[in-house]
Amino acid sequence: MNTTKKFEFQPLPYSYDALEPFIDKLTVEIHYSKHHKAYHDNFINAIKGTEMESMDIKDIFRSISKYPMAVRNNSGGYFNHTFYWENMKAHGVGKPTGKLSEAIVKAFGSFDEFKKQFSDAGKTRFGSGWAWLCLDDKGTLFICSTPNQDNPFMDIAEKKGIPLLTIDVWEHAYYLKYQNKRPDYIEAFWNVVNWEEVAKRCENALKSLDLKII
Numbered sequence: 497m498n499t500t501k502k503f504e505f506q507p508l509p510y511s512y513d514a515l516e517p518f519i520d521k522l523t524v525e526i527h528y529s530k531h532h533k534a535y536h537d538n539f540i541n542a543i544k545g546t547e548m549e550s551m552d553i554k555d556i557f558r559s560i561s562k563y564p565m566a567v568r569n570n571s572g573g574y575f576n577h578t579f580y581w582e583n584m585k586a587h588g589v590g591k592p593t594g595k596l597s598e599a600i601v602k603a604f605g606s607f608d609e610f611k612k613q614f615s616d617a618g619k620t621r622f623g624s625g626w627a628w629l630c631l632d633d634k635g636t637l638f639i640c641s642t643p644n645q646d647n648p649f650m651d652i653a654e655k656k657g658i659p660l661l662t663i664d665v666w667e668h669a670y671y672l673k674y675q676n677k678r679p680d681y682i683e684a685f686w687n688v689v690n691w692e693e694v695a696k697r698c699e700n701a702l703k704s705l706d707l708k709i710i
């Protein structure tokens with residue numbers, strides 16, 4: 497398969513201004529068309545002529561420690577951003593429903609407690625990185641954060657899991673509107689979470705683990 501097609505730069509699933517007023521148009525435009533695009537292009541260049549061209553990106557992540565740093569940074573930057581765009585939407589419903597909601601209550605005690613812990617993971621990530629909600633191999637939800645462009649699929653992650661929801665806490669994700677106020681951006685993020693997408697990821701993750709209940 498053609499590498500450019502296989503690792504395509506997916507279209508943004510909504511218009512640049514769709515997440516207003518929570519995430520502003522200019523931020524989304526620069527973040528997607530400049531930052532994300534650069535990670536994609538650099539990833540394609542970094543794997544050119546290597547075995548990675550024919551690999552699944554998750555298999556690259558699973559053995560990321562044996563590849564050059566340029567692959568680690570740009571494969572993560574390419575994948576993480578697509579994952580982030582897709583777990584947001586205009587007018588998010590604000591709360592998960594169904595099984596995912598039950599799993600969150602079971603793991604964290606309440607939705608508010610989950611929100612607090614996830615937000616704290618983003619706020620306390622020193623420097624640049626990501627906060628994640630993940631499923632572990634027992635089917636239990638957990639929250640973690642990763643530095644730079646790392647993600648929980650990578651073999652170097654402190655705790656590995658299947659990611660379900662993420663927030664980008666690099667300054668480029670919020671600085672134009674929120675300047676140094678990362679907590680305000682994280683608070684606004686909850687208004688645009690695409691819970692239907694997160695629930696779908698959760699179901700697929702459970703299937704891949706062959707678990708029926710959480």
Ligand code: MN
Nearest residue numbers: 531664666669
């Ligand atoms: Mn970013």
